[in-house]
Amino acid sequence: MGNSILLQTALALPNPDIEALIQGRTIAAMPRMFLNRGRTFALYPANLSVDLLPYEQHYRSHFLPIAQKALAQLNSDRVLIKAWARCESCKPLDNPEPLDLEALSRLTIWKTEGLQQILLQGRYIFLAHLRIYLLPQPLEMSVQSSGNFVSLPKSLTVTDSTPVLSESIFAKRSHKLKTFEPPEHPELEELQSALVHLSTTNPKAKQLEAEIKMFLGWSEKLPAAKPDPDLDWIKTIAQIGNSSDGNTFEKLVRKSCVKLGFANSNTNPKASLNPESTGGAGGLDFYCETPYPVAGECKASKHESVPNSVTAQLIHLGLTHLGQDRFDRSVKIILAAGPLTNPANQAAIGSKMNVIRPETLQKLVELKAKQPGSIDLLQLKPCLEQQPFGEEADAKVNRYIDDVREKLKVRSHIVQLVKDFLERTKSTSVEFNQLHGAYAFSMSPQPLKYEEMHQILIELSSPLTGYLGRIKGEDLGRDRFYFLRDLPLDD
Structure with missing residues (x-):
């Protein structure tokens, strides 16, 4: 069921930023004040930071269509609150170096020029890492004057059972943001954004867009797949x-x-x-x-x-x-x-x-x-x-089918093993040597040799499959892997 949290206020953020948080595109927000770690609040969609800059100058090019759509959804009378957040960390960026702003831009939805403009206006940049949770039902309320926080028309009791990102993936994303590590697949981010336009009318584009989001760590669940009509x-x-x-x-x-x-x-x-x-x-x-x-x-x-x-x-x-x-x-x-x-x-x-x-x-x-x-x-x-x-040939074809199913079981088991290990240890990735040991003591479908298991992990972490992610180590045993999406079996 999750822990119960009582929400009485909502943090006002630009609606495009909220959409990016809900979509898992980013975990970063720029509140106009410092937020204490652990503070919880709903997310109130407003037109804030972009009122000083045209949104074209504020947001990165691949995010512009989504930003434009989010701004167009703003209503002069009513707002729709879809999510709430917990602040996991917050700090001001004091006199950041130009390279820091460029690195921050690559990891978020904001342009470097837009960040520089905020500083030139004499404003602080507070960078908050927010863990986002979806509300079971959106809350509609009348438009409030946009202070830092607005009062909700009624208190909301929510649970933390519907996070946009799991704890392990959020921790990995948060670490990258704190250390300004460059994104691993910027070209896929561009492709995903390009597919957004097609996904509304093309089911195959929608599926590919969803799979890319999972591979990038922006999402952990594919839309409910419709059975193959064939x-x-x-x-x-x-x-x-x-x-x-x-x-x-x-x-x-x-x-x-x-x-x-x-x-x-x-x-x-x-x-x-x-x-x-x-x-x-x-x-x-x-x-x-x-x-x-x-x-x-x-x-x-x-x-x-x-x-x-x-x-x-x-x-x-x-x-x-x-x-x-x-x-x-x-x-x-x-x-x-x-x-x-x-x-x-x-x-x-x-x-x-x-x-x-x-x-x-x-x-x-x-x-x-x-x-x-x-x-x-x-x-x-x-x-x-x-x-x-x-x-007798019929039996050998059935053996081929059984062999394929066994291979799928092994791969599904390994993906689940990585997922469970990271959830249990609160880690962002697991070293292959550790994973090989965990596999040996798990209820595995079949034993695997050291190199054989590593080869399967390479296969599962290929961009073409995208079930796991891989961080290349100094040698085979030092390779690290992290969870991206489930490999369900349908018997």
């Missing part, structure tokens, strides 16, 4: 494969191949991957060109045995439409619900054909839909090219 048809693969509707099953198989990442230029309708059509009379049921060739036949119906004519047809149509060389280089798959007759199975083994059940295909495509980066077709290729073939 799951609606993916969940019918086994059902249709076990029916007599061979035409629909063939289309579902083609859609599945595309979903997994296979492609085909579709220049030959008899060796196609177009999910809206079928191979038709005399055509292959599906053919993939990239990242490697796959030729296949589909046979729906659970209650019918698959005769040898299906394997013979795959060979005949493959040679007809692909030629000997391309067909020989192709992975060969028969997707069938019913059992193969003994002659058909022997022919499939002899021709190196994988016989895969609709249930297995559904599991593979579901995993791809729920964990988009989990299925690597180039890692799947050796599985399909190696023995066993025939009906």
Whole structure:
């Protein structure tokens, strides 16, 4: 539930600054007076520091669209209070060096020129580190004269259970601000701001923008992800494969191949991957060109045995439409619900054909839909090219799926281990040597060698994954890692 706090006043800050605090873009504020550590207050949106400077001169260029929008939201009669804060530290910047102002600007939303102008006006710069918490419901109140603090129309009892940033990430951000360490990824900050405009109309831009915010440490939760709409048809693969509707099953198989990442230029309708059509009379049921060739036949119906004519047809149509060389280089798959007759199975083994059940295909495509980066077709290729073939091939594909799931479990466990360690120790990062020891004594899915675990941590801290952050050390064991976002598993 969190600790209960009674709020009676609100600190007046420029509305753009409050929006930046709520979004996790910054933890810094410039109150017009000194704030005692531990003091709590709501955040009252006003038009303060920008009344002496045009906002274009006050805020950094990448923040200007957000500042403009925040200022436009100000109402002459009513204000909306969305959050409250606890002051974690506050100090005046006495005669700061120009380089200090530049460093402060890089870590915040304010321009160096704007900070210099404040000092030229004879004002102090009080720099406060604020821990921000969201109110369960915004409070609407009438506009008050903008002193340093305004009285709330009624006392608010709040809890500290909804922080914008966790304690460990806030501590890391606060340390950077105190020491004026430069931001690690300024180019990503620029990209995130550019995506703000697109995110209102483009769902993919919105998702990317949210992921960048998490990687930068501005946010710890992605917006509630909507299930992949393709799951609606993916969940019918086994059902249709076990029916007599061979035409629909063939289309579902083609859609599945595309979903997994296979492609085909579709220049030959008899060796196609177009999910809206079928191979038709005399055509292959599906053919993939990239990242490697796959030729296949589909046979729906659970209650019918698959005769040898299906394997013979795959060979005949493959040679007809692909030629000997391309067909020989192709992975060969028969997707069938019913059992193969003994002659058909022997022919499939002899021709190196994988016989895969609709249930297995559904599991593979579901995993791809729920964990988009989990299925690597180039890692799947050796599985399909190696023995066993025939009906026993279904078991090896299931082993591949189980192996992928185990790898995901290990990675999810490591991410959670970092998160728990930092929360427990109140640290901002953990050294790899410590983490390796903690992993050995945790309820881990499987043991990992020293170098193997480090390699996984490098993978998880890549900007392309962004589950963890990494601070490179003098050697492998001295590398430090910190939490950015969860890696949830959906079984």
